[in-house]
Amino acid sequence: MSNVNFEDLGLSSATMQALQQMGFTQASPIQAQAIPHLLEGKDVIGQAQTGTGKTAAFGIPLAERIDPANKAIQALVLCPTRELAVQVNTELKKILQFHPKLNTLAIYGGESIDKQFKALKRGVQIIVGTPGRVQDHLNRGTIKLDNLQMLVLDEADEMLDMGFREDIESILTHAPQGIQTIFFSATMPKPILELTKKYQQDPVLVKMEMKELTVERIEQIYYEVRRSDKFDLLQVVIELHQLNMMLVFCNTKRMCDELVEKLQAAGLGAEALHGDLSQAQRDRVMAKFRNGTSNILVATDVAARGIDVKGVDAVINYDLPQETEQYVHRIGRTGRAGTTGQAFTFVDKRERGKLKDIERYTKATVNRHELPSSGEILKMKHQKIVEDMRQTLENENLEAYNHILEALYQEGYDYTQIAAAFAQKLLAKNEARIKDLKLEKPSEGRSNGRERNNDRSNGRNNERSGGAARGKGNSNFIPDGDVARLFFNLGKKAKVSPADFLGAITGETGLPGRKVGDIDIYDKFTFVDVPAEDAQKIIQIMSRRKIKGKSVNVELADN
Template identity: 50%
Template sequence: MENELLFSDLGISEEILSAVEDMGYTQPSPIQTQTIPLLLEGNDVIGQAQTGTGKTAAFGIPIIDLVDTSINKPQAIILCPTRELAVQVEGEIVKLSKYKKRLASTCIYGGDPIDRQIKALRKGVQIVVGTPGRVMDHLDRGTLDLSNVSMIVLDEADEMLDMGFREDIETILKSMPEERQTVFFSATMPKPILDLTRKYQTDPKIVKVLRKELTVENITQVYYEVKTPLKMDLVTRLINVHQFTLSLIFCNTKRATDQVTEELIARGIQAEALHGDLSQAQRTKVMNKFRKGHCSVLVATDVAARGIDVDNVEAVFNYDLPLDEENYVHRIGRTGRAGKFGTAINFVTGRRDLGKIRDLEKFIKTSINKLSPPSSADLLEMKQDQLVKDVTRKVSQEDDNTIFEATIGKMLADGLTLEQVAMGLIKLQMGPAVKELNELNFDLDMGRPGGRDEGRRREGRDFRSERGSYDRGGDRGGSDRRGGKSDRGARPRKDGKDSAKDANMARLFLNLGKKDHIRPNDIVGAIAGETGVSGRSIGGIDIFENFSFVDVPKKDVNHVISVMNTNTIKGKAVNFEISKG
């Protein structure tokens, strides 16, 4: 019965209904149907839902309706793990509040000039969307007043905890009035999330949307077995066969993202890369090109893809299978959105990846079917069908054909028959494709020309190099511990080795220490939030009186230094450099 409800049945204002209608929404999603009435009644809520289910509107609509526009001070705050998601959420708030007069919102996040944010806050806003680190900066500066806040929403709470923001989140919660609504939205509900809900919520109502409803119903999931050197041939062939207008390709490393993008462009496919090395301005430019269809393929890493909100993505390619099941769910949720149908295509290389597919099937409780790669004959047939459609469409158009008829007349005058004219034009159109297929006539299941053994040798070498190039580094450990003269962040690796002794890690010096009230989680949160480097990969942290050390993956050293040296930690300018000893 819930699916038959309309937005007008949820008790929301006429202003919101008009905005929702302008946005093209007809019926509320399951998460909206259950959450909106609970929040309007003043309840604390725990919402378990993935990206792409409409959860932003589920909390955004009640916030807008409950805000008192006669009070020009922050009344609701929404915390997000990344700047991309914060910008996306605030953009949705702006659309939903289109017809509510005198309502103002702003977005505060690292990497954006803080002076501009201070000016917006001083001017007066009712709704603040931000990342924990930048919210803490404003609290420390006294430029953000939470005394009038009556609702706080933690969006993607599990991701924020994973990035090391727990202490910041608790500080923010303690800075607010005790009489408030506290709302948690999270894809998963691990113990740390449940601990926070017990500590900071009062009799919360639980809203849970089953994963099958979220990610599988409108998405066809398949996989292809393909050797590593042939992945690019296969992805190109699939894009051409299915004529995808917009598609996403996920890779596990920034290096792979750039390589795939370059190869796609070389093959005539409009592609752009999205990863942590890009500045905010560059990310915005890339996303705008993708949204407007100026590039048909976006190649991204998991961290950079947070906040991608494009409804018309037809296919998601897992060029590299994700490292865990939650990332898989997050990736494929980028297609099949807003009631549309989508396709998730996985590339499987070797027994290890086959095992991952089996684990994913158990996790999502849905089969992922194996398909055979399209053959050269399939691609040729597709091009034939497309040419027939194009010619039929052109002939049916009522245009002035005088010049075209005169051209045919010249050909006939030269002694050609109509059949010969048609054959010549078809050769002009399809000749390059046929030539390419003849030159690249191999079976993607078997390997490149040269036989099965050559394909096996190449696959073995490339697969080993891929595995060796991606090191997850240390996991987030227990609480901080004090030892000697420093505060050491306890961040042990799964294999029990000290990350400082890991050959894949490098030690960085930074000029902030105990005197600056810096904690390990401040350092982890700043690096993860500003650079896109996974919080999981950051190693040991030593905090001394006037300076600190942090271990980061060697492959990210230059990026971390360049990005962090233009940023702040807890409002203080920071200088990172490679440790000399």
């Protein structure tokens, strides 16, 4: 279906009024496909990326099918992160703005549960929440799903990657039989298909074809750069492309903090967004980014789920994402609502294959740009200043500033000298920083000795593993330093898999998947190889967490 107007879908006047207020007239491809089936009460599997309008794809049917006279919970939307839950809830409120008797509530960790108790007592028909907090309310009896009619899993693949499968299944067991279920997911891995088979009845698959992925309006550029030069390159990209508001993605929380510290030291307004921040801290960071107090948001993938900020003119992949699909999620933060955007990706020579995978997946070309010299940057910046001044001379009233020129002219300076002095004042600070930048093209030589030594070390580990269930965090596992082996007190008898450990560790600690090495599962325990520098952090965090609902004890393995 294409070129479908909302007025052709037979929606109520209240919903149509809300859509008009929001400026929506034509349904996006995923909306045009999904809404008719959902209005008929069918179960739906929707495969769509971020930025495609999938919230409205299930939000509009929620508004149409829920009984306003019944104050009980009739719809439940599960989201992987607090940010996404807040965003979805905000979008639903807009759709429901002319349905005065329909109420929605976001519930998530990091917010006072007492506040949520009070809101629930007032009566809400739609709950938008994270799996952990929804399960908490179910355990307390403060949420009852006896009247549930519709259940939505938004970003289902991300929830499973973060280890929420057990919570999701527990929640589904609390729901009545035969309810309408809607699963939206960017990808369709085996665990998603298993859930649909178990909990959906003859679901309709609606899918955006690859050619419809929202990357056509985004200019995609990559630079091949050594890791040690990435920070200098980031400053160059900001200057060269005159970026104002940007999202920078890193794969770890530590890298986010380190990068923000460097950016702030360079006089740039940057803030970090990652899983170690409290909800109040996250709200403050996002408020500063939205109001322009800071113009660079450095985030991890999990923390960035659900953030929706207008006017982001570029996304920068400081680290190449671990999963191919994540690339689309990232760059979809720019070029929204029909506008154009830019995406810059920093790649070292070992990541060329992964970049090719991204191009195959998106069916788009990521154009290589050569590293510019400081002279080239300054030349372009001067050209930009000339253009800006021309625009100012043609469009602005400058009479209020004439007295400054006259005072200097009376002292014997001619107007050319005065203008040059203003240009020097405007450019001097940036020029000094640009001249200090030294970028070198990555060498094409062989991998270093440390990488070869690690390959041999991994080979010895493989030989020692015996009859354990084997798994890899990443087939290209190359740590930045020494490797530590962690001992977990769960094994085969607990029915855990390598994917369970990988999802739990990466989801809870922010460690990228490529930094998780061998995962050897025995009957009653498991060994996991990780970078030695991250071992203590993983032990500290994971010792307070569960894997497949079971508490774990984590410690360094005895060599």
